[in-house]
Amino acid sequence: MARAAEDVERLEPADRAAWRAWLAAHHARPAPVWLVLRKGRDAPLTQDAAVEEALCFGWIDSLPRKLDEQRWMLLVSPRKPRSPWSRVNKARVERLVAAGLMAPPGLSKVAAAQADGSWDVYEAAESLEEPAGLTTALAAVPDAAAAWARFAPSARKGILWWIAAARTPETRAKRMAETARLAAMGLRANFPESRGR
Structure with a gap:
């Protein structure tokens, strides 16, 4: 607690x-x-x-x-x-x-x-490298990839950190799907201003 x-x-x-x-x-x-x-x-x-x-x-x-x-x-x-x-x-x-x-x-x-391996977990995110699963998730949702590309690099990095920090493959997949779903609406996953909309 x-x-x-x-x-x-x-x-x-x-x-x-x-x-x-x-x-x-x-x-x-x-x-x-x-x-x-x-x-x-x-x-x-x-x-x-x-x-x-x-x-x-x-x-x-x-x-x-x-x-x-x-x-x-x-x-x-x-x-x-x-x-x-x-x-x-x-x-x-x-x-x-x-x-x-x-x-x-x-x-x-x-x-x-x-x-x-926790020493290198964020390396890909720091370099703005998208995991393959995220690229697939963005491509599966209309307008998501284009909206994602318009996000500021700092916003994308924050989301990539959040995805990379997932402790299980299931959580990681859910975070990638949520990122794509919200991006299609112009919202950034794991950002306070995106919650509750």
């Missing part, structure tokens, strides 16, 4: 070193934290630095949320097994490894992802 946002611990480290020290001590805990960050360029812990440190210890960022006029929060949690890796985070890991900053827990998550 998902935890309510109010039930998740808040953590406001003084700086990058304090965040890294917290991760070193708590990386094995299963629960997420709301990482409280200050706004502005002078913030002692930037979002990029926070995400880099999280990756070093096998954690990942997800939801941002406004807290007040000076601060905001980022939900950070242990990376789940078989969770796909974005190209951006893979590049971050490459830099962190080269700099000698990756800690054993983070290296372990990377090795597991490379072994189970």
Whole structure:
């Protein structure tokens, strides 16, 4: 059962070193934290630095949320097994490894992802390569392929990520069919503004 946002611990480290020290001590805990960050360029812990440190210890960022006029929060949690890796985070890991900053827990998550295939799940989506099943689904629905081609590359990438993240072939096929059905109506699958229409 998902935890309510109010039930998740808040953590406001003084700086990058304090965040890294917290991760070193708590990386094995299963629960997420709301990482409280200050706004502005002078913030002692930037979002990029926070995400880099999280990756070093096998954690990942997800939801941002406004807290007040000076601060905001980022939900950070242990990376789940078989969770796909974005190209951006893979590049971050490459830099962190080269700099000698990756800690054993983070290296372990990377090795597991490379072994189970989740390291490369998003590669085709990042390059806007359509899976064969999607091409077939779009061709089967009148106007779907033409509408799909008009979607912005960023929208197509988001939909391709959603399809690629499906855990079973059945879910993947359903997502491709939904993509074609909605595209024929000019709507983008898995986009909030498309829901409920």
